[in-house]
Amino acid sequence: MLIKKSPLAPSSFPNLPKVGGISMSSINCGIRKSKKPDLILVTMQEGTSAACTLTKSKMPSAPVNWCKKIRGYGRARALVVNSGNANAHTGEYGELTVKNTVNKIVDLIKCNKNEVYVASTGVIGEKLSSKLITDSITTIYKKGDSSWKEIASAIRTTDTFSKGASSSCKIDGKNIRIVGVAKGSGMVFPNMGTMLAFIFTDIEIPSFILSALLKQGVDKSFNSITVDGDTSTSDTCGLFATGVVNFKKPFSKITDKRLNIFSIALNKVLQNLARQIVCDGEGAKKLITINVRGAKSEKIARKIGLSVANSPLVKTAVAGEDGNWGRIVMAMGKAGISIPLKLLSISIGNIKVSEAGLVCNSYSETKLSKYMKNKEIQIDICIGKGDHSSIVWTCDLTHDYIRINADYRS
Amino acid sequence: MLIKKSPLAPSSFPNLPKVGGISMSSINCGIRKSKKPDLILVTMQEGTSAACTLTKSKMPSAPVNWCKKIRGYGRARALVVNSGNANAHTGEYGELTVKNTVNKIVDLIKCNKNEVYVASTGVIGEKLSSKLITDSITTIYKKGDSSWKEIASAIRTTDTFSKGASSSCKIDGKNIRIVGVAKGSGMVFPNMGTMLAFIFTDIEIPSFILSALLKQGVDKSFNSITVDGDTSTSDTCGLFATGVVNFKKPFSKITDKRLNIFSIALNKVLQNLARQIVCDGEGAKKLITINVRGAKSEKIARKIGLSVANSPLVKTAVAGEDGNWGRIVMAMGKAGISIPLKLLSISIGNIKVSEAGLVCNSYSETKLSKYMKNKEIQIDICIGKGDHSSIVWTCDLTHDYIRINADYRS
Numbered sequence: 001m002l003i004k005k006s007p008l009a010p011s012s013f014p015n016l017p018k019v020g021g022i023s024m025s026s027i028n029c030g031i032r033k034s035k036k037p038d039l040i041l042v043t044m045q046e047g048t049s050a051a052c053t054l055t056k057s058k059m060p061s062a063p064v065n066w067c068k069k070i071r072g073y074g075r076a077r078a079l080v081v082n083s084g085n086a087n088a089h090t091g092e093y094g095e096l097t098v099k100n101t102v103n104k105i106v107d108l109i110k111c112n113k114n115e116v117y118v119a120s121t122g123v124i125g126e127k128l129s130s131k132l133i134t135d136s137i138t139t140i141y142k143k144g145d146s147s148w149k150e151i152a153s154a155i156r157t158t159d160t161f162s163k164g165a166s167s168s169c170k171i172d173g174k175n176i177r178i179v180g181v182a183k184g185s186g187m188v189f190p191n192m193g194t195m196l197a198f199i200f201t202d203i204e205i206p207s208f209i210l211s212a213l214l215k216q217g218v219d220k221s222f223n224s225i226t227v228d229g230d231t232s233t234s235d236t237c238g239l240f241a242t243g244v245v246n247f248k249k250p251f252s253k254i255t256d257k258r259l260n261i262f263s264i265a266l267n268k269v270l271q272n273l274a275r276q277i278v279c280d281g282e283g284a285k286k287l288i289t290i291n292v293r294g295a296k297s298e299k300i301a302r303k304i305g306l307s308v309a310n311s312p313l314v315k316t317a318v319a320g321e322d323g324n325w326g327r328i329v330m331a332m333g334k335a336g337i338s339i340p341l342k343l344l345s346i347s348i349g350n351i352k353v354s355e356a357g358l359v360c361n362s363y364s365e366t367k368l369s370k371y372m373k374n375k376e377i378q379i380d381i382c383i384g385k386g387d388h389s390s391i392v393w394t395c396d397l398t399h400d401y402i403r404i405n406a407d408y409r410s
Numbered sequence: 411m412l413i414k415k416s417p418l419a420p421s422s423f424p425n426l427p428k429v430g431g432i433s434m435s436s437i438n439c440g441i442r443k444s445k446k447p448d449l450i451l452v453t454m455q456e457g458t459s460a461a462c463t464l465t466k467s468k469m470p471s472a473p474v475n476w477c478k479k480i481r482g483y484g485r486a487r488a489l490v491v492n493s494g495n496a497n498a499h500t501g502e503y504g505e506l507t508v509k510n511t512v513n514k515i516v517d518l519i520k521c522n523k524n525e526v527y528v529a530s531t532g533v534i535g536e537k538l539s540s541k542l543i544t545d546s547i548t549t550i551y552k553k554g555d556s557s558w559k560e561i562a563s564a565i566r567t568t569d570t571f572s573k574g575a576s577s578s579c580k581i582d583g584k585n586i587r588i589v590g591v592a593k594g595s596g597m598v599f600p601n602m603g604t605m606l607a608f609i610f611t612d613i614e615i616p617s618f619i620l621s622a623l624l625k626q627g628v629d630k631s632f633n634s635i636t637v638d639g640d641t642s643t644s645d646t647c648g649l650f651a652t653g654v655v656n657f658k659k660p661f662s663k664i665t666d667k668r669l670n671i672f673s674i675a676l677n678k679v680l681q682n683l684a685r686q687i688v689c690d691g692e693g694a695k696k697l698i699t700i701n702v703r704g705a706k707s708e709k710i711a712r713k714i715g716l717s718v719a720n721s722p723l724v725k726t727a728v729a730g731e732d733g734n735w736g737r738i739v740m741a742m743g744k745a746g747i748s749i750p751l752k753l754l755s756i757s758i759g760n761i762k763v764s765e766a767g768l769v770c771n772s773y774s775e776t777k778l779s780k781y782m783k784n785k786e787i788q789i790d791i792c793i794g795k796g797d798h799s800s801i802v803w804t805c806d807l808t809h810d811y812i813r814i815n816a817d818y819r820s
Binding site: 401 | 465466467468469470496498499500501502503504533534535536537722723726727729730732734735736737739740742743744745746747748749751763764766767768769807808809811812813815816
């Protein structure tokens with residue numbers, strides 16, 4: 001099946017800088033029958049800090065179970081990722097594949113096994129041969145550097161384009177680079193959909209601080225997007241800091257004000273990658289941004305936003321360029337949160353459609369229909385007088401979603 | 411837009427018997443521009459008991475708010491239902507429409523206003539003129555009896571066929587009839603999707619018992635189906651018992667053993683209507699039955715069943731006749747319930763696909779692919795050694811779902 005590149009894809013893969021302390025390469029190790037690269041190895045210099053968030057699925061893959069076990073150690077020397085097979089629901093066989101992979105790396109680069117991160121993405125329930133991977137580890141290690149574009153491409157499954165992003169910041173006069181790659185297009189829902197994202201930075205920072213910053217950032221990015229409400233067995237977001245750029249006064253407290261600068265730059269990368277995943281949502285033709293304001297907490301705002309973002313009826317209405325805003329009301333209702341109707345207002349684009357619990361007098365369907373033809377649709381919902389807000393991204397639900405998913409494995 | 415009759419529709423509308431103590435008719439009152447009937451009035455004899463379950467949406471329609479207010483009274487003399495407009499998110503204007511409708515009925519048949527049930531289904535957010543309804547009430551009242559088929563047809567929106575069902579039972583030598591009509595095809599999710607169902611019986615039974623039986627029955631029927639996971643603003647299930655068939659020893663306790671006989675017959679009607687709604691799921695080509703066994707409670711079993719039933723990836727796989735059972739595992743994982751993998755087994759049809767946390771040795775993809783061509787797909791999941799189980803029904807997710815919902819209002 002030929003899947004065309006998403007119309008929401010960026011015009012080209014961005015130009016991403018090198019990150020000090022990292023070397024990486026990709027290869028085809030034989031998991032995919034095509035010659036497309038399906039395995040990446042990233043090695044990192046000694047002392048690299050690591051943080052990792054993982055799927056909340058109760059049916060996690062073998063690699064997810066492994067990462068859960070080691071992330072408390074807070075250090076990384078290697079990251080191995082394969083596409084084409086999720087190594088999920090593969091029982092003890094799957095655990096063994098991870099174990100063999102990790103042992104091979106430990107032998108090769110002489111690190112602690114708790115420093116080896118593993119992730120897999122692809123079909124669930126099929127056994128993943130560890131031999132395919134271990135036989136290729138030495139080759140891939142010696143192969144030399146691949147580009148970010150090659151790395152981003154090798155971890156793709158149904159993605160129609162490779163996803164990368166970068167940002168930088170300056171702390172104490174020193175430049176810090178942050179580069180990330182990601183994959184994901186369906187089964188994408190907070191906590192987290194079939195998505196992998198790996199972010200690398202050269203800053204020196206202890207892992208407990210890295211973990212806290214990653215958690216905050218993921219809530220505002222990967223946990224604020226949805227394609228189809230399905231949650232994968234395999235999702236992994238890793239953040240690695242090599243420590244090439246270090247400071248006279250090292251970071252030792254989460255309250256260190258310099259961290260705000262880094263956090264803003266990090267969140268830029270996370271949100272950029274998250275938006276790219278939505279833009280590659282299976283069959284997506286339109287990007288939908290939902291902004292919920294006036295809530296008593298960010299959690300409430302996000303819950304309502306996601307309820308709207310996950311509604312197939314809202315998403316098909318957007319696909320049909322139909323300003324059927326009643327479906328937004330319906331979708332808000334199922335979030336289970338009481339909203340004082342007198343304070344509620346809903347706008348699409350700059351067109352206010354509903355206020356105080358009913359349609360606005362000024363509302364013009366013609367105007368809204370015209371707006372719905374845009375490639376980016378903005379929905380603004382104000383639910384009260386609270387100080388909190390949340391932005392959620394999703395895409396429309398089109399024929400191509402059905403086409404892709406009814407035929408994916410065949 | 412022409413919507414073809416669902417391939418899962420029954421061959422014809424069933425032959426439904428009269429229910430003593432009820433008179434009913436349908437009419438076009440002008441809400442729909444076509445001449446299709448859009449208003450029904452059912453009047454019931456004095457002393458009719460009533461029970462009612464309603465949507466859990468936090469954005470309920472004006473009629474839902476009204477029914478919430480009166481259902482504690484436990485009596486009914488009239489039921490007014492319109493299609494074409496949901497009277498939802500219409501503010502005080504909507505409340506007034508309900509009030510005027512109720513007052514008109516009270517004047518006409520001299521009943522208590524708490525005995526007048528109102529329901530609306532159709533587009534959300536458009537004002538519903540009370541004049542259209544009140545002007546037609548006298549005409550419709552005098553019109554004389556319509557058939558069950560006409561009643562079921564008048565409450566349809568995007569339904570491709572009219573839904574009715576009946577059953578009977580014998581208590582103390584007396585025959586009892588139960589007849590129900592329903593509508594619903596999209597926005598169908600427990601608690602409850604855009605669905606209306608009205609069930610009429612001639613038994614004499616106090617309303618507190620009727621309420622308890624309805625609640626139990628709805629959990630095993632309308633709360634166990636899903637089309638798209640969306641929840642409507644308007645769902646209403648009313649159960650009315652006219653009391654024409656009475657007993658020397660009236661029902662006075664919920665523990666009366668004779669009630670089991672009635673409950674079984676009632677649940678037959680509820681489940682029959684629920685399955686018909688799924689069979690009319692927007693774009694449905696296949697009926698999916700998910701049976702979850704071995705759970706510690708019915709609630710847990712239903713939660714897992716609904717998580718699978720609500721997964722777009724499972725539903726598109728079934729649409730594509732693809733036995734991609736890994737998606738069932740994924741969907742179970744997102745239910746948030748820990749399952750001991752050693753005890754887990756999954757079968758599709760009679761083909762066991764997974765046992766003890768990985769694929770079965772005996773599993774044959776060829777055999778499964780052949781099974782997937784059936785019109786009814788059965789998924790059996792055993793999650794442990796518990797005594798509880800739940801059956802959930804859904805349909806596949808096809809191109810026609812998108813076609814219908816991207817164009818519904820236009």
